[in-house]
Amino acid sequence: MSRNSSSPVDIQIGKTMRDRRLAIGLTQAELGAAIGVTFQQVQKYERGANRVAASKLLQVATALDCSVSDLYDDPDPAGHSPSERAMLRLWSQLKVPERDAVIAMLRQFVAR
Structure with missing residues (x-):
């Protein structure tokens, strides 16, 4: 996979993260602080530009009050x-x- 290509799974997880974050009223900065990354990194996750590591995905799910499978x-x-x-x-x-x-x-x- 080239550096600039995103997999459909990465894009889906990012979209679901964004939808869930907005639904519960968190900013990208607040989600980033909760999971230990910058708001810019949250933007990259939400666009599917960067993959979310498994350990980070668990932190995201906890911060968004959902399960990891909900993010998928x-x-x-x-x-x-x-x-x-x-x-x-x-x-x-x-x-x-x-x-x-x-x-x-x-x-x-x-x-x-």
Whole structure:
């Protein structure tokens, strides 16, 4: 691989890092400080220009409050999309009465 080429995996990880960082309201400088690099290095990671070392990837995941596999945006073995996986994670945190209320709400949307 030439020095200026980025692999699709590096680009995907960088994009996911950026999306997650923005979603939780961190600046590149804040993420950089949390993982021990400059904001310029975070920019390179986010563009996929530099690969994130495995040990650094774990630090990134911790700083972004997600798992390393979330950064890879791995496809779910059951075929769930990222939004479906997010819904399943949230669903598992609901109590039975809350689940019943969500089901009732969804039934109303579908009935329209």
